[in-house]
Amino acid sequence: MSTAKNININLKIWRQKNANDKGGIVDYKLDNVSTASSFLEMLDQLNEQLINNKQEPVAFDHDCREGICGMCSLYINGRAHGPETGTTTCQLHMRKFKDGDTIYIEPFRSKAFPVVKDLVVDRSSFDRIQQAGGFVSVNTSGNTIDANATPVPKDDADKAFMAAACIGCGACVATCKNGSAMLFVGAKVSQYALLPQGKVEAAQRVQNMVRQMDEEGFGNCTNTGACEIECPKGISLENIARMNREFLKASL
Amino acid sequence: MAKSALLKSSIAKKYWMALTGLFLCLFLAGHLAGNLQLLVPNNALNFNQYALFMTTNPAVKVLSYLTYISILFHAIDGFLLTYQNAKARPIGYAKSNPSANSSFSSRNMALLGTIVLVFIVTHMVNFWAKMHFDKNMPLMTQSIEGQPGMKQDFYVGTQAGQYYPVEQVEIGTHTDEHNHAPKQFKLVKKTELYHAQANVKVADLYKDLYKITLAFFRDAKYGLYFTIGYVLAMFALGFHLWHGFQSAFQSLGLNSPKYTPIIKFIGKAFAVIVPLLFAIIPLYIHFTK
Numbered sequence: 402m403s404t405a406k407n408i409n410i411n412l413k414i415w416r417q418k419n420a421n422d423k424g425g426i427v428d429y430k431l432d433n434v435s436t437a438s439s440f441l442e443m444l445d446q447l448n449e450q451l452i453n454n455k456q457e458p459v460a461f462d463h464d465c466r467e468g469i470c471g472m473c474s475l476y477i478n479g480r481a482h483g484p485e486t487g488t489t490t491c492q493l494h495m496r497k498f499k500d501g502d503t504i505y506i507e508p509f510r511s512k513a514f515p516v517v518k519d520l521v522v523d524r525s526s527f528d529r530i531q532q533a534g535g536f537v538s539v540n541t542s543g544n545t546i547d548a549n550a551t552p553v554p555k556d557d558a559d560k561a562f563m564a565a566a567c568i569g570c571g572a573c574v575a576t577c578k579n580g581s582a583m584l585f586v587g588a589k590v591s592q593y594a595l596l597p598q599g600k601v602e603a604a605q606r607v608q609n610m611v612r613q614m615d616e617e618g619f620g621n622c623t624n625t626g627a628c629e630i631e632c633p634k635g636i637s638l639e640n641i642a643r644m645n646r647e648f649l650k651a652s653l
Numbered sequence: 654m655a656k657s658a659l660l661k662s663s664i665a666k667k668y669w670m671a672l673t674g675l676f677l678c679l680f681l682a683g684h685l686a687g688n689l690q691l692l693v694p695n696n697a698l699n700f701n702q703y704a705l706f707m708t709t710n711p712a713v714k715v716l717s718y719l720t721y722i723s724i725l726f727h728a729i730d731g732f733l734l735t736y737q738n739a740k741a742r743p744i745g746y747a748k749s750n751p752s753a754n755s756s757f758s759s760r761n762m763a764l765l766g767t768i769v770l771v772f773i774v775t776h777m778v779n780f781w782a783k784m785h786f787d788k789n790m791p792l793m794t795q796s797i798e799g800q801p802g803m804k805q806d807f808y809v810g811t812q813a814g815q816y817y818p819v820e821q822v823e824i825g826t827h828t829d830e831h832n833h834a835p836k837q838f839k840l841v842k843k844t845e846l847y848h849a850q851a852n853v854k855v856a857d858l859y860k861d862l863y864k865i866t867l868a869f870f871r872d873a874k875y876g877l878y879f880t881i882g883y884v885l886a887m888f889a890l891g892f893h894l895w896h897g898f899q900s901a902f903q904s905l906g907l908n909s910p911k912y913t914p915i916i917k918f919i920g921k922a923f924a925v926i927v928p929l930l931f932a933i934i935p936l937y938i939h940f941t942k
């Protein structure tokens with residue numbers, strides 16, 4: 402038995418032609434939205450309506466639509482990835498909304514995430530941070546050691562795995578009042594620093610990644626804790642503390 | 654500016670913020686312990702002894718310079734952080750719901766800190782500067798009943814048993830020398846008591862900060878406003894610490910499932926108790942005049 406029903410909603414969506422356009426909020430009405438549809442399917446439905454009316458569809462990011470790739474974004478009714486905690490926008494469903502609701506949809510806002518078009522932002526600043534140190538250098542000369550040959554304490558492995566769950570979506574930046582990327586960088590630093598393979602380059606890694614983070618124009622963490630609550634993957638603030646410790650160790 | 658060595662990286666700034674903030678928490682605890690003596694009625698001697706100790710003891714001097722530096726550094730670093738953070742999001746959201754994921758205190762540290770800074774500056778003008786620089790700072794006297802029904806005012810020296818009749822001490826320039834018999838003592842350099850004829854130092858006198866403090870909060874015209882202002886500033890301090898205390902440990906990288914709940918509990922207790930005790934003092938002084 403399905404409990405799905407159809408609702409009519411009002412949308413207030415950020416429209417911006419390109420990076421240089423000023424942009425602004427545009428109102429739309431969308432009727433007969435199934436509460437069983439996902440948030441992105443609702444946007445697909447809106448875009449069909451727009452295309453049928455010979456209007457420009459709303460550009461938004463998405464890829465896997467199953468909560469694992471980190472490509473979807475959106476600031477929905479004042480919250481990154483919408484009102485539900487522990488979910489990406491693609492995993493948010495319209496049953497969370499009521500008939501007649503007004504829903505604000507805005508792009509993730511940060512100096513380091515410039516808007517490309519409408520709701521699409523350029524998150525390549527995250528890629529550059531990752532390239533600055535978020536890896537383990539491996540000699541691929543044919544004598545590569547099997548990863549499982551190095552014993553890792555279970556507790557460390559669990560913590561590293563939890564940090565590695567970060568999908569790089571940028572919700573932490575979007576929700577932070579300071580536009581800080583420290584939860585993301587903390588997760589990436591921790592994921593390697595906890596493992597024997599990553600310890601070797603731990604000092605340069607944290608310094609290079611933090612320097613890149615600062616250069617990209619992200620803000621400074623003031624420990625409001627908003628990122629931890631909005632992160633779809635439940636990345637903990639402990640990772641920021643670990644990054645700070647690693648940074649101090651590397652700087653002394 | 655942001656590129657200077659100590660302020661270079663975002664995380665270095667966080668460390669400085671946390672270290673200076675926690676040092677200021679220690680300062681608050683010490684300052685409070687001294688101030689609480691104002692709650693004991695007629696406690697001029699003890700309080701002025703404490704004030705003298707705080708302005709002259711070398712170890713305390715080192716601590717007080719550290720405190721001045723901490724306040725300055727904390728405030729400058731805090732403003733710098735706030736300015737950079739504002740720049741990190743040039744275009745804001747049309748709709749945002751910050752209370753869904755963060756506390757009021759954590760989002761208003763700069764505002765709360767600024768209120769505390771304004772308070773610190775006025776507080777220093779009203780008490781600290783008077784104690785250090787005011788030429789007209791009164792000296793402590795005690796009224797002692799020598800014979801029954803015959804009270805006399807004495808200046809009190811810093812050594813035990815040093816009492817000097819007020820009318821025997823010459824203060825300032827002697828303009829009425831010809832009209833009166835020469836006095837036995839004279840005052841030099843604000844607090845040093847000299848024997849007038851022999852010109853030798855006999856005692857150090859206490860500055861009467863106790864009297865200044867009571868008069869300040871009991872002032873007929875402004876006492877109530879000073880009291881209210883003080884209490885409001887303590888609210889701001891309380892909210893600043895509500896977030897700040899535990900935040901400093903996180904900044905220093907000290908976060909563990911075992912200790913963080915304890916640190917958070919202590920931080921909240923500190924944020925309530927310390928500003929509350931500070932605020933009770935002017936309220937007590939004002940309403941018991």
Ligand code: HEM
Binds near residue numbers: 671673727735
């Ligand atoms: C007795 C006075 C003060 C005490 C005890 C105090 C204490 C603290 C503590 C413990 C923190 C947390 C540090 C951290 O999160 O790492 C903090 C943060 C902060 N304080 Fe103060 N503070 C005081 C005065 C001030 C003043 C005068 C300002 C001036 C504007 C100020 C501005 C800030 C700001 C902006 C933050 C947030 C920055 C951040 O979290 O990184 N504070 N304070």
Ligand code: SF4
Binds near residue numbers: 568585631632
């Ligand atoms: S820490 Fe969480 S919110 Fe931030 S990028 Fe990673 S998954 Fe997204």
Ligand code: FES
Binds near residue numbers: 462463470472473
């Ligand atoms: S589209 Fe892949 S996580 Fe949402």
